[in-house]
Amino acid sequence: MKILFSSTMTAVLFAAGSFLSPLHSAAQSSFDAQFINYPTYSGDDLELIVDNSGTHFRLWSPKAQEARVNIYTNGHTGSPSQVLDMKLDPATGTWTASVPEKLYGMFYTFQIKWNGEWNNETPGVWAKAVGINGKRAAIIDLAKTDPDGWNKDKGPDVSNFSDVIVYEMHHRDMSMHPSSGIANKGKFLALTEDGTVSPLGDKTGIDHLKELGITHVHILPSYDYNSVDEMNLQQNTYNWGYDPQNYNSPEGSYSTNPSDPSTRIREMKEMVKALHDAGIGVIMDVVYNHTAENDGSNFELTAPGYYHRHWDDGKYSDASGCGNETASDLKQMQDFIINSTKYWAEEYHIDGFRFDLMAIHDTETMNKVASELKKINPSIFVYGEGWTAGDSPLAIEKRALKENVSKMKNIAVFSDDLRDAVKGHYSNASDRGFATGKPGNEETVKIGIVAATSHPQVDYSKGNNSKFAYALSPEMIVNYVSCHDDLTLTDKLRKSMEGEPEQNMLEAAKLAQTIVFTSQGTPFMFAGEEIFRDKQGVHNSYKSPDSINAINWENKAKYRGQFDYYKELIALRKAHPAFRMTSADDIAKHLVFDKIDSSKTPNLISYSLKDNANGDYWKEIKVVFNGASQPQTVNMPKGKWLIVAKDGKIAHDGSLGVSSGGKIILAPYSALILARE
């Protein structure tokens, strides 16, 4: 994410740089220490349940002076039809009220008395259904939102997370452009439409995803967020959605009727089911690290002070760069994150969670999240940004940082190492990387190739970002060269390779993604890069119009060669377990770099995947990258090699022919992959 600035910058500012800082050795500020002994409550009946004995409310707010529920017949206007006084249970810090009727179809808000005054109304922190713009919670029968066949719906089974291929997308990016051929533009339902094509007849939407071969989509925030006015959808306001309002209800602007609380829920489930029916998993981007508003957030309105972190002087701390940060190190907040992700996994069949600015959370919370989710579905994939966007009162050794990933079982972090080394620095548009001819990044690319695990041939002291092997297993690493943040790969290449012919940029893009998709770890790509999608040079498009953000599907015909290459690259990875090893030991044993003196021969990396790595039927795979702007020559062992990739072409079925080894010239910005049985 980022609203104020790109979150990716923080890998450098607040991870590597301050890792050994002696500051902040305490877990909490002196201000937040007052909350440690609050009574907590982790029952699954928080805020609302409806059963045969009626409608029951239970609000957690240990220090409120009074609490009440306002019942409404409408989701956003009119005065309450009924006001219920609540009673405190001091042992759990919860306030309760009940009525004997099932109040389906009604709406409610909570209010607490604080310092002698009634706070503003809030739908609470656990609203599973909300009215338009999320100001009031709705009482609905969730079972009635299930699409046909929902009880049999299931995402793909994943035995190893290195088998996952992530495709990061925003709902509007995928469908808003007129060329998408999709009827439900910008909606959850867009991905339920079969048979959609561009004006030139190319598959779009879900058919495009099937054709490409990715295993999981990662959808940008899809919980109810703050910035888009659901009452004025004709304005077509765009936002990434990193401004959480109601964590447990879907965003209204992605539904066909935001004023009906059930519609957004049913339509999001229909999207999940359509993707599952296509064999594709659904990963949700979650932003528990901060709230859109400070004092006006649902957290503050229900339990003032508790859910956010503060400095010693009581001011909000701001590790998110968005005005505040949440306090996962406090029990009720930790429970909230765990129970909220469990709810999405169970109610919406979500297959994975991508944690925004994960290092704002503590490692203990993240470990509990992952282990609880595993109990629901062992195929759930949890990963996140192992950095923060500002300093935090949370002790550095407790933060879920990239550098602390070894303390987190079953959680992966993004590798900014490979990202910046391959394409050039994310914030310096003109900076080039390994794949675009800049020398000096070879060792950092190798860190990415071995998924930041310990390897006898990788010298971590030469790493640009990380100086030690921080991952214990390739399943702890997500490799990528671009995402929604910063310049798209296309824009980055256009800026950094200015003056060169476009064909060079297309070749560099293919090389960059070949490095990602042949590396150990989990590969991740940004939607549309397979058809050379750009954002007209806008690096922080979080609220840019659709004219910047939407994917132009006519690119699929224009850049056919690009799409075909990506598709085959994905097929190669899926067909060959050698690229998907599951342990650091296997990588150290089976992945052997060829000796190349980078000071004399820069922008050249060559390695072998040996001895039927990870059960591959290919005995040996040679992978060579030439990131230079000139051809480079390598000397391959003699023998009969299948040509898998050469000079910007790729095919794993033998259609590129065979090579007898010896001297082979690599075209500029290209990969060479050879294999023998």
Ligand code: CA
């Ligand atoms: Ca909203």
